[in-house]
């Protein structure tokens with residue numbers, strides 16, 4: 684079980700300008716994270732907590748102007764280390780050789796990276812040639828449970844769920860050492876979601892380190908796809924460990940509330956609202972949100 688991705692104190696601040704006022708989005712704060720070959724490490728948390736930012740950091744694709752601190756590294760099978768930390772062109776250049784080859788990526792908006800004017804099959808064959816992939820385009824489409832007819836389709840002829848599965852086929856084309864899948868099952872019906880999770884499981888079992896980003900705790904709990912689970916809140920990983928333990932006996936109130944919000948557990952709504960990450964106070968925690976929600980409720984009761 685060798686480490687492929689290693690983060691220590693990984694911190695990301697994205698500059699923003701809101702109505703002429705400069706600020707920093709606290710998209711990652713002091714994140715410790717490892718992804719090992721043969722394992723699925725799932726990352727969960729509410730919308731806007733920083734999951735995609737973690738994915739783009741691993742891909743070396745943080746927006747220009749971003750401040751990135753701490754360590755974030757790729758360790759290849761021979762133990763050679765490449766720093767993934769950084770943003771903008773310099774980091775993109777350093778990590779360009781890894782992207783799509785050693786590190787495969789299923790972006791959250793899967794549709795965006797396919798060329799609209801060429802058929803899916805032609806694009807997939809080209810990717811396979813470029814990456815010297817061993818599978819055929821047909822085999823890859825079958826692996827992601829896409830009808831062979833998708834070969835001759837133009838991207839706009841595929842549904843969102845089909846595009847998502849096509850994106851997974853592209854990400855698997857180069858037989859990557861690491862696979863980062865950002866919301867690969869959002870919008871899929873439960874059956875297809877479970878098939879896709881099964882494919883990610885099989886990919887890990889074949890030796891890849893899989894990072895699975897999802898907000899679908901329900902599917903995760905049902906499928907038992909994940910080995911490790913990290914729960915993100917406001918840019919921090921607030922709980923991490925064996926997925927089976929966290930999904931059944933979470934230690935953190937935030938994780939407990941996330942689980943209680945699932946349909947299977949009674950659909951208890953999360954208290955309050957997720958915080959705005961722009962200029963987030965450094966000592967902010969979930970307790971602050973609970974306090975604010977309780978105060979609001981007390982005001983309403985008066």
Ligand SMILES: Nc1ncnc2c1ncn2[C@@H]1O[C@H](COP(=O)(O)OP(=O)(O)OP(=O)(O)O)[C@@H](O)[C@H]1O
Nearest residue numbers: 697699708710729730731732733734735736746960
């Ligand atoms: N390029 C960017 N410029 C400015 N802010 C950004 C940028 N990318 C992300 N952010 C901000 O960083 C924070 C984390 O966003 P991120 O997309 O990582 O969250 P997420 O957990 O993936 O959310 P979702 O579940 O909705 O996909 C948000 O406040 C978001 O607005």
Ligand code: NI
Nearest residue numbers: 734735736791
């Ligand atoms: Ni996201």
